[in-house]
Amino acid sequence: MSGTYLGMPAFPPPPPPAFPEAARDAVHDQTLRGNLRHATHTIRAKRARAVAEVSDWAALREAGMRIKDHTLRHLDRYLVQLEESVTAAGGTVHWAVDADEANRIVAGLVKATGETEVVKVKSMATQEIGLNEALEAEGIRAYETDLAELIVQLGRDRPSHILVPAIHRNRGEIRDIFRQEMGEWGRPAPEGLTDTPAELAEAARLHLREKFLRAKVGVSGANFMVAETGTLVVVESEGNGRMCLTLPETLISVVGIEKILPTWQDLEVFLQTLPRSSTAERMNPYTSMWTGTTDEDGPRTFHLVLLDNGRTDTLADEVGRQALRCIRCSACLNVCPVYERAGGHAYGSVYPGPIGAILSPQLRGIASEIDASLPYASSLCGACYEVCPVAIDIPEVLVHLRERVVEGGRTTREGNKVVLRPAKGHAAERAAMRAARWAFTHPGALRTGQRLASRTRRFHPRTLPGPGRAWSGTRDLPPVPAEPFRDWWQRTHDGRDRGE
Amino acid sequence: MRVALFLTCVNDTLYPDTGRAVVKLLTRLGVEVDFPMAQTCCGQAHYNTGYRHEAEPLARHFSDVFGGYAAIVTPSGSCGAMVRELYPRMGERARAEGRGDTLAATLAPVVPKTYELTEFLVDVLGVTDVGAHYPHKVTYHPTCHGLRGLGLGDRPLRLLRAVKGLELVELPGADECCGFGGTFALKNSDVSGAMGADKVRNAEATGAEVLCAADNSCLMHIGTTMARLRTGMRPVHIAEILASTEEEPAV
Amino acid sequence: MSSRERILGRVRRALADVRQDDTPYEQAIERSYVREHGERSAEQTVDLLAGNLADYRAIVHRCATDELAAMIAGLLAGRGAQTVLVPSGLDGDWLAAVDAERVPDRAESTPHELDRVDSVVTACAVAVAETGTIVLDGSPDQGRRRITLVPDHHICVVRIPDQVVSSVPQALERLDPARPLTWISGPSATSDIELDRVEGVHGPRTLEVVLVHGPG
Numbered sequence: 001m002s003g004t005y006l007g008m009p010a011f012p013p014p015p016p017p018a019f020p021e022a023a024r025d026a027v028h029d030q031t032l033r034g035n036l037r038h039a040t041h042t043i044r045a046k047r048a049r050a051v052a053e054v055s056d057w058a059a060l061r062e063a064g065m066r067i068k069d070h071t072l073r074h075l076d077r078y079l080v081q082l083e084e085s086v087t088a089a090g091g092t093v094h095w096a097v098d099a100d101e102a103n104r105i106v107a108g109l110v111k112a113t114g115e116t117e118v119v120k121v122k123s124m125a126t127q128e129i130g131l132n133e134a135l136e137a138e139g140i141r142a143y144e145t146d147l148a149e150l151i152v153q154l155g156r157d158r159p160s161h162i163l164v165p166a167i168h169r170n171r172g173e174i175r176d177i178f179r180q181e182m183g184e185w186g187r188p189a190p191e192g193l194t195d196t197p198a199e200l201a202e203a204a205r206l207h208l209r210e211k212f213l214r215a216k217v218g219v220s221g222a223n224f225m226v227a228e229t230g231t232l233v234v235v236e237s238e239g240n241g242r243m244c245l246t247l248p249e250t251l252i253s254v255v256g257i258e259k260i261l262p263t264w265q266d267l268e269v270f271l272q273t274l275p276r277s278s279t280a281e282r283m284n285p286y287t288s289m290w291t292g293t294t295d296e297d298g299p300r301t302f303h304l305v306l307l308d309n310g311r312t313d314t315l316a317d318e319v320g321r322q323a324l325r326c327i328r329c330s331a332c333l334n335v336c337p338v339y340e341r342a343g344g345h346a347y348g349s350v351y352p353g354p355i356g357a358i359l360s361p362q363l364r365g366i367a368s369e370i371d372a373s374l375p376y377a378s379s380l381c382g383a384c385y386e387v388c389p390v391a392i393d394i395p396e397v398l399v400h401l402r403e404r405v406v407e408g409g410r411t412t413r414e415g416n417k418v419v420l421r422p423a424k425g426h427a428a429e430r431a432a433m434r435a436a437r438w439a440f441t442h443p444g445a446l447r448t449g450q451r452l453a454s455r456t457r458r459f460h461p462r463t464l465p466g467p468g469r470a471w472s473g474t475r476d477l478p479p480v481p482a483e484p485f486r487d488w489w490q491r492t493h494d495g496r497d498r499g500e
Numbered sequence: 501m502r503v504a505l506f507l508t509c510v511n512d513t514l515y516p517d518t519g520r521a522v523v524k525l526l527t528r529l530g531v532e533v534d535f536p537m538a539q540t541c542c543g544q545a546h547y548n549t550g551y552r553h554e555a556e557p558l559a560r561h562f563s564d565v566f567g568g569y570a571a572i573v574t575p576s577g578s579c580g581a582m583v584r585e586l587y588p589r590m591g592e593r594a595r596a597e598g599r600g601d602t603l604a605a606t607l608a609p610v611v612p613k614t615y616e617l618t619e620f621l622v623d624v625l626g627v628t629d630v631g632a633h634y635p636h637k638v639t640y641h642p643t644c645h646g647l648r649g650l651g652l653g654d655r656p657l658r659l660l661r662a663v664k665g666l667e668l669v670e671l672p673g674a675d676e677c678c679g680f681g682g683t684f685a686l687k688n689s690d691v692s693g694a695m696g697a698d699k700v701r702n703a704e705a706t707g708a709e710v711l712c713a714a715d716n717s718c719l720m721h722i723g724t725t726m727a728r729l730r731t732g733m734r735p736v737h738i739a740e741i742l743a744s745t746e747e748e749p750a751v
Numbered sequence: 752m753s754s755r756e757r758i759l760g761r762v763r764r765a766l767a768d769v770r771q772d773d774t775p776y777e778q779a780i781e782r783s784y785v786r787e788h789g790e791r792s793a794e795q796t797v798d799l800l801a802g803n804l805a806d807y808r809a810i811v812h813r814c815a816t817d818e819l820a821a822m823i824a825g826l827l828a829g830r831g832a833q834t835v836l837v838p839s840g841l842d843g844d845w846l847a848a849v850d851a852e853r854v855p856d857r858a859e860s861t862p863h864e865l866d867r868v869d870s871v872v873t874a875c876a877v878a879v880a881e882t883g884t885i886v887l888d889g890s891p892d893q894g895r896r897r898i899t900l901v902p903d904h905h906i907c908v909v910r911i912p913d914q915v916v917s918s919v920p921q922a923l924e925r926l927d928p929a930r931p932l933t934w935i936s937g938p939s940a941t942s943d944i945e946l947d948r949v950e951g952v953h954g955p956r957t958l959e960v961v962l963v964h965g966p967g
Contacts, residue, residue, distance in 0.1 A: 039946040059784035070779040148943035229928040239939035239954025268920035283882035287934035316765035379681025381644035402550030440540040474693030475724035485516035
């Protein structure tokens with residue numbers, strides 16, 4: 001099994017470590033903690049205000065969930081309809097089973113134009129398949145044009161957030177990256193660049209302008225594809241998306257098959273919920289909608305690459321498939337207390353945070369250390385579910401995937417039904433869980449254990465060695481009382497129990 | 501009125517004071533309390549760690565023990581949420597696995613009769629002033645399963661506000677998880693510890709003597725973090741505050 | 752087997768458990784959300800549009816039809832615009848008082864040529880009050896998409912009240928999906944530095960919206 005590739009750009013992979021190890025460094029990195037805390041708390045409060053402005057939020061959320069669920073349940077039909085609509089409007093539709101195939105298709109299309117560079121709109125799908133690296137190997141340079149993607153690309157860094165991939169960087173770090181790296185890629189940063197956000201944005205404007213104006217090929221993803229009309233939609237803020245979607249002669253859009261909406265009218269739900277959930281705005285500055293090609297306006301050639309790359313495997317899981325409702329708004333990342341402290345890199349995927357913890361192990365499978373650890377990267381506090389604009393019950397899916405890890409069972413990989421064996425490394429836990437289950441179904445045994453703990457309590461230490469340090473590294477041990485409640489009850493209320 | 505106390509395995513073993521407080525409080529309010537001795541554990545830790553099939557016998561046992569009572573009261577938001585939210589889901593999953601409706605039918609009776617303590621007081625007994633006296637400065641942490649799972653809302657706060665002598669101060673970042681999360685505290689101890697430390701610092705900033713919550717699992721995590729950080733604050737279960745009176749003050 | 756067939760086959764096998772679901776689209780989706788938020792008079796809707804445009808840093812002006820030419824001339828002069836892009840179908844009267852050189856919207860212009868133009872004046876297809884959005888649909892009075900993108904200064908004229916709707920659902924009803932659409936809510940902006948909004952990146956850094964009402 002080759003496994004589904006979920007791009008880790010810029011770094012030749014040593015496989016990412018399991019989540020707890022990766023998170024350990026982040027927890028103790030005070031700059032990173034400060035950056036993440038500042039950014040997530042800023043957006044949290046704003047999102048809450050933007051959502052509170054809309055009186056029918058719950059109804060919009062419900063409708064969004066239902067539209068997505070209905071589409072997923074009839075995905076084959078809507079994919080075929082979309083293909084017909086896009087083709088009728090002058091576009092060409094390609095199908096890619098996995099990352100390799102998608103990359104081959106895009107590289108072939110770019111080469112056919114004779115060009116050796118492309119400008120890119122921020123796109124999770126192309127991040128996921130590692131398109132930039134694949135194009136580089138074919139001698140094609142891909143320029144990221146979203147400000148945060150630019151920061152990541154210039155800094156030879158990895159994205160750590162869905163919406164704001166450079167969220168782990170503060171303004172001072174961004175200034176340093178611009179000063180040091182922009183010259184390598186084109187127009188250098190202005191002399192005396194400071195760290196004020198407006199100046200940094202201006203530097204990006206100047207640096208990218210020459211690339212936009214000469215670009216012949218644009219590459220994008222899409223937020224939505226409308227089956228009935230063949231319309232694609234890109235939601236953005238900076239105008240880099242408009243540049244890439246309208247100035248080049250050729251446009252290539254790589255889009256996951258789950259991004260379909262049945263009808264034009266369905267956009268009325270998501271154009272209300274997405275901006276408020278992601279950037280906490282009533283509406284994002286720019287939304288582009290295009291249907292095939294238009295004579296003498298925008299690209300003359302339009303290619304749509306429909307991407308599977310693990311999505312149909314995810315669709316086959318009746319609990320896990322709800323993850324495919326995701327509209328990539330990032331609200332779950334911004335409210336997640338684990339994300340806030342562990343940072344995005346610890347998730348070992350372009351999809352970090354709560355949604356990443358349920359998406360990556362489904363798209364890639366749970367064979368690797370990181371993917372088997374992601375379902376546990378949550379305290380199940382439920383804040384993610386509460387803010388999700390399409391009501392993905394992330395805790396439910398996390399627990400479901402935990403079960404997959406410890407019990408194994410039937411799943412689908414690359415279109416084939418397979419039976420997984422329980423993951424390694426859970427043997428002691430499994431034995432403990434079984435023992436506890438036995439004790440809890442034998443109240444007498446439980447009682448003996450409780451009494452033993454109470455009688456030996458004087459000898460209990462306040463910290464533990466070995467694996468027990470997982471608790472006592474940051475916490476004392478709770479003291480054990482002189483007698484369990486049930487002994488007190490029996491002493492004082494004897495004979496009043498109907499249950500025994 | 502006669503109810504069954506589902507104390508939970510954690511409270512039974514480690515926090516018997518909470519159990520005594522619930523009995524005292526409910527008895528004072530005219531409720532007759534039973535403690536079925538055969539009770540053990542709802543299966544939450546098993547379920548949430550991925551051992552749903554190990555949790556099933558525990559859920560069936562719970563249903564056997566408590567099925568005959570008109571109401572089941574528990575001083576734990578997370579165990580209450582386990583029964584109310586996740587028992588139905590366990591039944592559905594068993595059905596989806598082709599095992600029929602037996603599990604769903606076995607568990608169904610206990611689901612609507614299970615109440616978290618503050619819910620039972622406010623919704624079933626219809627009281628917010630339980631006649632308590634607790635002359636201390638207190639801040640309240642709404643635990644995640646109580647807040648987002650059961651939707652306890654402001655019920656605990658209404659109960660606390662009616663306590664004589666109690667000065668209630670708001671906890672900054674109250675609705676953020678304390679970082680316990682059951683086995684999360686062990687599997688991701690660094691992140692869990694960092695969340696706990698932040699929660700304790702927020703609590704400390706209120707100047708309260710006592711941090712109160714409706715779940716001893718979270719309080720165990722917060723309290724042992726407080727002990728490690730030497731804050732001098734105490735974690736106290738809301739039942740112990742509500743049980744406290746001028747004549748018989750909580751210690 | 753083609754990748755198309757392979758993917759469609761995988762989808763169908765993945766949905767084996769829901770094959771029986773033939774709930775039609777209309778019944779599967781409950782639309783209990785509202786068509787617009789709150790009740791407003793036409794005048795109040797226009798006020799809301801103006802307020803929300805300004806909230807996202809668009810500069811809002813109001814005038815009567817017979818004042819429009821002077822208004823536009825004044826705005827261009829105020830910026831010292833030497834050149835102004837003009838869509839082919841723009842009402843000639845709107846630019847009657849303008850001194851700046853008119854640059855027609857032509858298919859053969861290069862992006863570099865557009866980059867040297869100071870300003871652009873367009874009409875719009877519809878404006879959305881609740882979100883402070885103007886939508887362009889490439890009609891002759893709005894021109895190609897790129898002319899409102901490359902120049903740094905965009906003046907957009909909205910006829911009130913007839914071009915103004917309250918809400919996103921109402922706007923979509925008025926728009927034709929076959930046309931290339933650009934929804935604009937304020938000048939270009941970014942939240943990419945510390946998740947805080949800063950205006951002015953690649954699109955026009957100044958967006959002026961003129962709300963024009965009938966004569967007098």
